[in-house]
Amino acid sequence: MNSIVANKDTSLADLDRLAQIAQDVVAQARRQGASAADAAASIDLGLAVGVRLGEVETVERTRDRAVSVTVYFGQRKGSATTADLDPRSIAQTVEHACAIARYTEPDPASGLADPALLAKTFPDLDLWHPWDITPEEAIALGVEIEAAGRAVDARIDNSDGAAVQVGASLTAYANSDGFVGTERGTHHSLSVALIAEDDAGMQRDYWYDSVRRPSDFASAESIGRKAAQRTLARLGARRLSTRQCPVLFAPEVARSLIGHFLSAVSGGALYRRASFLVDHVGQRVFPSWLQIVERPHIPRGHGSTAFDNDGVATRDSDLVRDGVLARYILGSYSARKLGLQSTGNAGGVQNILVEPGADDFAALLRRMGSGLLVTELMGQGVSLITGDYSRGASGFWVEHGEIVHPVEEITIAGNLRDMYANLVAVGSDVDPRSHILTGSLLLERMTIAGE
Known part of the structure; x- marks a missing residue:
């Protein structure tokens, strides 16, 4: 063969x-x-x-x-x-x-x-x-x-x-x-x-x-x-003093934030009561302008498939509509555990699209003004049970909408519940190299732990 x-x-x-x-x-x-x-x-x-x-x-x-x-x-x-x-x-x-x-x-x-x-x-x-x-x-x-x-x-x-x-x-x-x-x-x-x-x-x-x-x-x-x-661009990187400031996640790392959300609304975490989003269907999780949809049939999509691991047909559907969680992510087993119906997600999600906004990357930098641009994340300091988030990061310090200097050896921290609720914008710079399709994500504020 x-x-x-x-x-x-x-x-x-x-x-x-x-x-x-x-x-x-x-x-x-x-x-x-x-x-x-x-x-x-x-x-x-x-x-x-x-x-x-x-x-x-x-x-x-x-x-x-x-x-x-x-x-x-x-x-x-x-x-x-x-x-x-x-x-x-x-x-x-x-x-x-x-x-x-x-x-x-x-x-x-x-x-x-x-x-x-x-x-x-x-x-x-x-x-x-x-x-x-x-x-x-x-x-x-x-x-x-x-x-x-x-x-x-x-x-x-x-x-x-x-x-x-x-x-x-x-x-x-x-x-x-x-x-x-x-x-x-x-x-x-x-x-x-x-x-x-x-x-x-x-x-x-x-x-x-x-x-x-x-x-x-x-x-x-x-x-x-x-x-x-x-x-x-990373040569001459510096550390930052501890502070709170806006944070812009570049597209290649922004999808990890969406990945944490997907894990938190997936059946396994929910029936084990191991998610901070248990019993959140119908509740607002993101700002009212945000839409997240699943599109399993995108031609040449990285997550495209006609059926899930149980043979259940996949279909286009809303995951978040106007900031409200529309459904969970369920296979047949987890659906039965929760008394619900499979959403065609045995084996995971297919193509997830975070609806992009009008601002490109440069416009998001200007919108942020002064803050941290994150281009790399390290470590696994995320708790789906509490939503607590703490990860090593590197990237760039931005002032007046312009990149000033590279940054390294810092930790960014917050809680996913607050981070999602206080999302400011999604960029138009969608990264196509994954089954999670999102542009840059601008967050209102996070804690930066540095020197």
Whole structure:
């Protein structure tokens, strides 16, 4: 199976085989007494190349295969997985899942998705774009990206390297209610991290691009130059004194704030009562002007899919409307735990779009006046239970709408509840390199802990 190479694309035949495997697994489980079962079969292919200072560091090909099965004996559930597509290994995996189920405690929330919610149509989302690139060509591309960055300025005298990654995945899912669904998708990325040095010391920064279709990449030169410009801009970074001030999150870090919100309204955190947004549907969380929508069917979207991990059909829907939380993020299991209906989010969210405002990045700087621009976050100091937020950060100090100097070794702190409620603006500078699509986020005030 060599589906990653465009001129030897066997992906459709491979998908048919995976679908047949998944259906056979379900049939085996039923023959062994399972009242219901589902199965997923997948193949993941990849090429990863790393270069540093013009020399090859790594070349890695991956070809991962997996079959997973979940069986139900009434409300008793058992799951097992194998990385071998051999029929004997698959048969043993089914036996193991059934053995587990016979000895587990009943769980009233267990079971397949509601058949009425299963996907019945499968639109072409334009997700399959294999990259016909050899390891030698990938190495040359990585060298080109790094060289473009190092050529910008003599102060860039070192590198953490450039990477070229090529990926393709094929997945089939089937269950005992007769559902069979297949998907194929590609993900490719280019990246480089550079190191610059002057009398004040060394600084490091990076840039990257991530696409479904190789022709959508920014040029190798532009990626290298962008990484160089970001690295040079950090030279001479200073610490700040402790203060409170407005904070502007650049798009590449702004999506982490939205990610914390998504985690807080996801089923697992909610039924465990481990979220500061428990029982918040219908309540205002953001300013009244903010809209957040889920768009699972965006062509070539990073999170696009026709059905979730339970086979439930995905659809466009509001998550936040006029600042009010419109719904939770639920798969079949978490929905039953909460007495609600699946939202088609087993396995997570699809494309989340924070509706952009009219201001571009420069206009947001002017709107902020004086404050902190955050371009990098470190650490994991976020509590979904309380909403408390504290993370290491670096970026730039801004005065009168202009960047004055780089900043490092500071901590920004607040509470997510207040941060969301006091959001001032969303920029028009949407970062397209993720399934969370947002521009810069301007917050009214946070605490900066520095010197």
